[in-house]
Amino acid sequence: MIDAHLNKLRVRDDVSADEERAIRGLVAEEVSVASDRTLIRHGQDVHSSTLLLEGWMARVKDLRSGQRQIVELSVPGDFTDLHGFTLKRLDHDIVTLTPCRYGRVPHERLKEITERFPHLTRLYWLMTNLDAAIHREWTLSLGRRSAIARMAHLICELNVRLGIAGVARDNSYDFPLTQVELGECLGLTAVHVNRTLQELRRKRLIELQNRRVTIVDRPGLKAVAEFDDAYLYLHKRPR
Amino acid sequence: MIDAHLNKLRVRDDVSADEERAIRGLVAEEVSVASDRTLIRHGQDVHSSTLLLEGWMARVKDLRSGQRQIVELSVPGDFTDLHGFTLKRLDHDIVTLTPCRYGRVPHERLKEITERFPHLTRLYWLMTNLDAAIHREWTLSLGRRSAIARMAHLICELNVRLGIAGVARDNSYDFPLTQVELGECLGLTAVHVNRTLQELRRKRLIELQNRRVTIVDRPGLKAVAEFDDAYLYLHKRPR
DNA sequence: CGCGGTGTTGAGACCTGTCAAGACGTGTGG
DNA sequence: CCACACGTCTTGACAGGTCTCAACACCGCG
Secondary structure, three states, rough: OHHHHHHHHHHHHHOOOOHHHHHHHOOEEEEEOOOOOOEOOOEEEEEEEEEEEEOOOOEEOOOOOOOEEEEEOOOOOOEEEOOOOHHOOOOEEEOOOOOEEEEEEEHHHHHHHHHOOOHHHHHHHHHHHHHHHHHHHHHHHHHHHHHHHHHHHHHHHHHHHHHHHHHHEOOOOOOOOOHHHHHHOOOHHHHHHHHHHHHHHHOOOOOEOOEEEEEEEHHHHHHHHHHHHHHHOOOOOOO | OOHHHHHHHHHHOOOOOOHHHHHHHHOEEEEEEEOOOOOOOOOOEEEEEEEEEEEEEEEEHHHHHEEEEEEEEEEEOOEEEOHHHHOEEEOOEEEEEOOOOEEEEHHHHHHHHHHOOOHHHHHHHHHHHHEEEEEEHHHHHHHHHHHHHHHHHHHHHHHHHHHHHOOOOOEEEOOOOOHHHHHHHHHHOOOHHHHHHHHHHHHHOOEEEEEEEEEHHHHHHHHHHHOHHHHHOOOOOOO
């Protein structure tokens, strides 16, 4: 099940047999954890990173008022906190949105990668830069897109990312987020999320029921979102 | 004037004499450019990165409607597009907000760093992860903070970053952004930026005139912003 | 001396938030 | 097996923060 991760890398560049062996040696242990747990709190020292194998996690930031902002979603194949390797602590919490299975990757092993595998280092560096590109797209959404466009954009993004992970098929995928959590991603209240989803349904762009989303009209949804997957860097390039 | 850059690195980790020499060898040429120019367009292939020595630049994303979102500001000492080294093209434009001077750093030289200087590689990796941390804080601002809190937060952030660059002093610094550009950073219209600034002035938190900002009441401004500089990773740690 | 960019102000509209209540589904304990 | 609690989803009425449109002042610059 580390295949989703390898696939994510191989979408962007070739991974040699040597490198694949090194990658498979990164995980020190596999861990299962329940839903709605805080795995890592902001500010605490971290000594390993989290390679998500199954389930959804999120990076969350809070305000004192109790308002929360989900700043990124992690799906299988993603490192949720590869940036912790160089940052040494995080500026946000890592929480599980569903039951999850993940591989714990000690930072010493990543450090070894940087000492012995320069190309793989660049590829992992790219992965954190890809996270940043997603952050920038979310910033654009929150700053300039309407509620319905934001929602449509998120659904498009996840369709691509879950496709790479091998868990989206035919424009349809399991969608575990509650409307409260969707609001925390999109900077909206749960009430407005509800109304926005209804509008997307009424326009016959998506179906969403039983925690599963189906994109009914992909061109239409992409148009509402102004979605362009260029920011996901889906082309293979030597790095 | 590459000192601002070295200082920015040294705030986070030690830089050896060897590494400093390598860094000073990165810049292939120094270039001056006027204000309001687009240096790099999204999607185009990039083969060098931009080390800002003087002036302000921004990373900008557009919507078809013509609405713009500034997703990050660059100040002296920052690489505006170090992430271009692994991404190979950008998902945003790079524009100048003032007249600028910058060093052009060919990607082959950065590649050499990754082959020969693993520690320095980790430090530059950290710099892009720091960018991402700033993105996350902006995401929180746009998603959850009010207009006045967003504005206050940005002013606090720039005070810290410009302090590291050596161009902010005594809670005061040159502030070249127009109110339109401020709106593009904060997801607001220029009209509302104007009213928000007036409220900050009326509360005696800042002064802003002749393109220079002075923080009159730093604790008060930080309180309005809920500003905590932890996300800027100001402590030196071995990486 | 006129012009374009910038900053300021006012009135009204609109998108999204707030508050409240009820429906629905599911898990749990009695 | 039922009763209940709880989380989630839905809906309505109203409030409020921010946007839109418009007009005008100011100022550096050609």
